[in-house]
Amino acid sequence: MTVSGSDSDGASDSALRAQRYEKIFRHSNDAVLIVDFESEAFVDANPAACEMLGYPREELLSLDPADLHPGEMDRIRAEFLSQVYENGSGWTDDLDCVTKSGQVVSTEISGAVLPEGETDGEPTRMVAMLRDVTERRRRKREAERTFVELEGVLDSLNDLVFLHDADGTMRYVNEAAVTRLGYTKAELLDASPQELSSREDVGRYDALVERVRKEGSVTFETTLVTAADREIPVEISTSKTRFRGDRALLSVARDVSGRKERERALRRFKKAVQQAAHAVFITDTDGTIEYVNAAFERQTGFAAAEAIGRTPHILDSGTHDEAFFADLWGTLLSGGVWQGEIVNERADASEYYADQTIAPIRDDDGDLEAFVAVSTEITEQKKLERKLTEQRDNLDVLNQMLRHDIRNDLQLVTAYGEMLTDHVGDGGDAAEYLQTVLESAEHAVGLTRTTREMSTVMLSNDADRHPVDLRDTVEAELENCRSSYSEAQITIEEPFPAVDVAANEMLSSVFRNLIENAVQHNDKAVPKVAISASERDGDVAVRIADNGPGIADARKEAIFNKGEKGVDSGGTGLGLFLVETVVEQFDGDIRVEDGPAAEFSDDVAGPGTVFVVEVPTASSAA
Structure with a gap:
């Protein structure tokens, strides 16, 4: 072929x-x-x-x-x-x-x-x-099992987890994302990261993906929008990964709302501290200064740059000994708060007094992390205290003079004047002159007593209070006034509570002034004074009622003013002022009420007046 x-x-x-x-x-x-x-x-x-x-x-x-x-x-x-x-x-x-x-x-x-x-x-x-592909399928099945296990772990996280492709196709979301954002899982898987972001952040997505592609991972802050259109500030970490054999992006979003609020609060706090009138400085546990505010710079004369990195020793004036600072550091290192007065030295070497409080700052584990000191300058206050101490000492000397020397001389004048009464007839100018001398001397004795009591009040403080028997005090002053004003009827209404009150010896002057005031300003032939008392809710109310002319409403507050006295009064105008001052020192109260007093059983002509004194019992004040 x-x-x-x-x-x-x-x-x-x-x-x-x-x-x-x-x-x-x-x-x-x-x-x-x-x-x-x-x-x-x-x-x-x-x-x-x-x-x-x-x-x-x-x-x-x-x-x-x-x-x-x-x-x-x-x-x-x-x-x-x-x-x-x-x-x-x-x-x-x-x-x-x-x-x-x-x-x-x-x-x-x-x-x-x-x-x-x-x-x-x-x-x-x-x-x-x-x-x-036997081995490949085995690895795939193993990966599937691993992912199922990992999915359980991811669903237990509080952070929001998203697995998505670079084009935004969502592959997985965890339960926290569903719960926090308010969408169903199907809705989230059908959404893209851009659709969950606020309008301001949508345009950043492509640039962020490119950064992840080049750098492998990136962390940034953004805002996610919930189904209810509420914005949640988050910090997102996005990195490259593989999901079921394909390239993907893993984004983990952490809600930073709390952190943002703490940061805002910290900024407000720092601003408040920086603008505070008190000097504030913070040191580490070794005493090295880490922060000072503007008031510190003004108070000490050291600029922040000069103070930070150094210790508070730059303020040491040399006034305090080693024991003082050993106590201070011992208190702080044991976790206590130290508070006290300290004499510091400014940058210009001038000294100043400061009332300082130093407290420990602890970390989340309770360990000492730093110390914060708040310092208030009290230099002018200390000068005023020294001046007041001098005045107090001078007033104490004056009180002793009134109590002893002047009062003794006046009593001698009164005694010799009474002796001369037997040598002067009942009539004539000599008798009138002698009576004037005796009355003036008695008035001067009253003035020294009032002045002495005023100085005692001015020199006393709350620490001077102690239990005082109320009935004994009232009865003693009642008897004194009966002796001085024999024409008056002064009585105690029973039952009178047997109780101690928180007071001191000045309580006597309160009742003496009120009883004398009730008699001296009475326009009746027979002045009547009734004293009663009742106890309630830790206080005792003592009522001193009279049958006098009463007090007009317009004057009820004014009568307690310093120097205030009646038209016909020959007094100093300090009696009721003294009474109110003393009662307030006892944490008590005094007020005036209208009569005629219910304390009197007979028909009393005239409006009458009731002074009500309320003081705490000794047991309630303890």
């Missing part, structure tokens, strides 16, 4: 292709089988197929495909063979093969029609390439 040139070239090309196919077939690392469509028999198998399935070539070619895929042939015909037959090619990644040893090998198979195997345009043979 003679072959023309063109026919010869065609045959040569076919031979070359056949040689190439044969070479690829024999040396391929993947298992390759040639399958007949009609009989479904194996026509050929390469060495890799024999090795993977464990059969010699001749034995493998004698097998029925069902021997390799027991129970799977119907599915193989429907899903794979028909696909190759109709489309010319096909693929499946879900096919198990049973080897000669009985081992199951997971494979993925791709198939294609062999052009040389067509008859009348219909395919008769196909080539099937099998790849062992």
Whole structure:
């Protein structure tokens, strides 16, 4: 048979292709089988197929495909063979093969029609390439199990976790994201990171993804918007990862609302401290100054740059000894708060007094972290205290003079004046002059007594109070006034409580002034004074009622003013002022009420007056 040139070239090309196919077939690392469509028999198998399935070539070619895929042939015909037959090619990644040893090998198979195997345009043979994916599937299953476990961990986190592609397609969200943002999981998976961000941050997404691509991870702050349109400030850390074999981005968002609020509060606090009128400085536990406010600079004369990094020793005036500072540091290092007065030295070497409080600052574990000191300058106050002390001492000397020297001399004048009465007749100028002397001397004695009592009040303080028997005090002053004013009827109404009150010896002057006032300013022929008392809620109310002319409403407050006295009064105008001052020192109260007093049983003409003194009992004041 003679072959023309063109026919010869065609045959040569076919031979070359056949040689190439044969070479690829024999040396391929993947298992390759040639399958007949009609009989479904194996026509050929390469060495890799024999090795993977464990059969010699001749034995493998004698097998029925069902021997390799027991129970799977119907599915193989429907899903794979028909696909190759109709489309010319096909693929499946879900096919198990049973080897000669009985081992199951997971494979993925791709198939294609062999052009040389067509008859009348219909395919008769196909080539099937099998790849062992057992290990890959094992890793995939392991990854799936790991992800399920990881999903449980991620769902337990308080942070919001998002797994998404670079284009924003959401692949996974944890339960915290669902709870905090108020969306369903399906809604979040259907959303993109841009759709969850505030309008101001939407445009940043592409730039952030590019940064992650270049740097591997990035941390930034943004704002997420909830389903209720509420904004949540968050800090997000985004990094590259893989999800089920594909590239993805893992974003972990932490709600920083609390931190933001603490930062705002810290800024407000720092601003308040910086603008405070008191000097504030903070040191570490070794005493090194770490912060000073503006008031510190003004108070000490040291600029912040000069003070920070140094110790408070720069303020040491040399006034205090080592024991003083040992006590201070001992209190602080034991966790206590130190408070006291200290003499410091300014940058210009001038001294000043300060009332200082130093407190420890502890960390979250309760360990000492630093100390904060608040210092108030009291230099002018100390000067005033010294001046007041001097005045107090001078007043005490004056009180002693009034109590002893002047009062004794006046009593001598009174005594000698009374002795002269026997030598002066009842009439005449001499008797009148002598009476004036006696009255003036008695008035002067009263003035010294009032002045002495005023100075006593001015020199006393709250610490001077102690239990005083109320009834004994009232009865003693009642008897004194009966002796001085024999024409008056002064009585105590029973029952009178037997109780101690928190007072001192000045309580006597309160009742003496009130009883004398009730008698002296009475316009009746027989002045009547009734004294009663009642105890309630830790206080005792003493009522001193008289049958006098009464006090107009307009004057009820004014009568307690210093120097205030009645039109016909010859007194100093200090009596009721003294009474109110003393009662207030006892944490008590005094008021005036109208009569006629219910204390009197007979018909009393005139409005009358009632002074009510309320003082705390000794037990309630303890």
